Amino acid sequence: MELDIVALSRLQFAMTALYHFLFVPLTLGLSMIVAIMETTYVMTGRKIWRQMTKFWGVLFGINFAIGVSTGIVMEFQFGMNWSYYSHYVGDIFGAPLAIEGLMAFFLEATFVGLFFFGWDRMSRVAHLIITWCVAIGSNLSALWILIANGWMQNPVGSAFNPVTMRMEVTNFFEVLTNPVAQAKFVHTVSAGYVTASVFVLGVGAWYVLKGRHVELAKRSMTVACSFGLAAALSVVVLGDESGYLTTEHQKMKLAAIESMWETEPAPASFTLFGIPDTENRETHYAVKIPWVMGLIGTRSLDTPIEGINELVENGKTKIENGIQAYTALQNMRANMGTGTPDPADQAIMEEYGNDLGYAYLLKPFVDDPADATPAQIEQAANSLVPPVGPLFWSFRIMVGAGFLFIAVMGVFFYLSTRRRLDSHRWLLHLAVWIIPLPWIAAECGWIVAELGRQPWIIEGILPTALAVSSLGASTVLLTIIGFVGIYTVLFIVEMGLMLAAIRKGPQPDNGPDMPVLGARRVQGTMAPAE
Structure with missing residues (x-):
């Protein structure tokens, strides 16, 4: 029953996270695109750019509201379904999460309100500042949640306290500057920029195909393909950095992504295609590209990449070390009320304390890790292997989509420089049809990041199986049904609102063009300010 609760709790959080991430990328990207459009309006004074800003701003607002409600x-789930996790790492995890809440619900909400209701109450420059505050606030909100998530992948700046039996902060600056968190942040926001660019490009292409709002659509497509090409290229570069850090901090995740069962000699090759066979621990019909994984994973030509089988063997050693640390910890806690802990126990904790979490991997197989048999240690070591098939294919879908976005954005960018965006109708149709693809790629990315960390909720520290609340399986199942129902309704509502706004199109702006910022009038004409 306990394992059922773990599986159901994981399913609940996975589904709510995947639903929530349907809205996050578009919010991140549209906030920047809208800010770019309004900057152009302020610099040129041309009303069409104000019209574009308002139109895409409405779509941003709809998506932002639904995204906040799902987030x-x-x-709340950290307290409801993962109470032991919240108790164990609350001192560390709670700070960035609280700051993210302040960013999302106070800073962003305030500026979003000013963006929509301040058009005729502020100067152009003042409203532009508000728009950039919306964009920066959205991205800062993502930064803090990814700092929290990055710490789960690479728990730096913290230490285990045997007195409180909790993880505690030792250096908050290290938590903030965690290289895994920084890489995840820039990679995630760049993916959001690509998502919004594909969305704007596709909607603009649809308008051109329909012969509606063509001038606005072409300008929107130009912004989207220019911004999107830069973002798509950065996603690939930043993904390379994530791969390198994964090799350093999460070797099992990288081996599972590659379906690499045996250690690959340097320089390791990249498996372009294959069929992972988990039962026999081999990959059938593998098509490999020499050297590529060695360059991505190690940035060298002489460093091998460890395979799953070798990492499992290393895991056995860490579990055995963890058992010693676990036994010493129990002795120290038993002696806390009687005086100074035994120096021998302290020495064992200092030597093997970093492997304490590996002893907890035995909990699903034996009540007391100190009583574990070799067979149970073998079971715990094998549990270190995450689901290879889903990771292997999710990663390749994500990467394949990324290179497709570079190609599409590159072609449209070239056409925009030649003022021929409408010269190939099949390309316009392609731009419309690929609108859902960035969301598929983003969801695959989160599957790689989160499923690849299993069986850990905190890498090397706390297994997922020990982090759940003491709830009944029926209670968790009921909440899953409720959340899926509510989130599905919210998704349908958002899709309806977005499609209605797109069909309605931008509102006409019949006023005259505004003076160019920094220009002065000379006998009824505009001249640069002296």
Whole structure:
């Protein structure tokens, strides 16, 4: 029953997270695109750019509102479904999560309100500052949640306290500057920029195909393909950095992504295609590209990449070390009320304390890790292997989509420089049809990041199986049904609102063009300011 609760709790959080991430990328990207459009309006004074800003701003607002409402539930789940996790790491995890809440619900909400209701109450420059505050606030909100998530992948700046039996902060600056968190942030926001660029490009292409709002659509497509090409290229570069850090901090995740069962000699090759066979621990019909994984994973030509089988053997050693640390910890806690802990126990904790979490991997197989048999240690070591098939294919879908976005954005960018965006109708149709693809790629990315960390909720520290609340399986199942129902309704509502706004199109702006910022009038004409 306990394992059922773990599986159901994981399923609940996975589904709410995947639903929530349907809205996050578009919010991140549209906030920047809208800010770019309004900057152009302020610099040129041309009303069409104000019209574009308002139109895409409405779509941003709809998506932002639904995204915030779905994100609230995720934060509450840490207390409801993952209470031991919250107790164990609350001192560390709670700070960035609280700051993210302040960013999302106070800073962003305030500026979003000013963006929509301040058009005729502020100067152009003042409203532009508000728009950039919306964009920066959205991205800062993502930064803090990814700092929290990055710490789960690479728990730096913290230490285990045997007195309180909790993880505690030792250096908050290290938590903030965690290289895994920084890489995840720039990679995630760049993916959001690509998502919004594909969305704007596709909607603009649809308008051109329909012969509606063509002037606005072409300008929107130009912004989207220019911004999107830069973002798509950066996603690939930043993904390379993530791969390198994964090799350093999460070797099992990288081996599973590659379906690499045996250690690959240097320089390791990249498996372009294959069929992972988990039962026999081999990959059938593998098509490999020499050297590529060695360059991505190690940035060298002489460093091998460890395979799953070798990492499992290393895991056995860490579990055995962890058992010693676990036994010493129990002795220290038993002696806390009687005086100074035994120096021998302290010495064992200092030597093997970093492997304490590996002893907890035995909990699903034996009540007391100190009583574990070799067979149970073998079981715990094998549990270190995450689901290879889903990771292997999710990663390749994500990467394949990324290179497709570079190609599409590159072609449209070239056409925009030649003022021929409408010269190939099949390309316009392609731009419309690929609108859902960035969301598929983003969801695959989160599957790689989160499923690849299993069986850990905190890498090397706390297994997922020990982090759940003491709830009944029926209670968790009921909440899953409720959340899926509510989130499905919210998704349908958002899709309806977005499609209605797109069909309605931008509102006409019949006023005259505004003076160019920094220009002065000379006998009824515009001249640069002296």
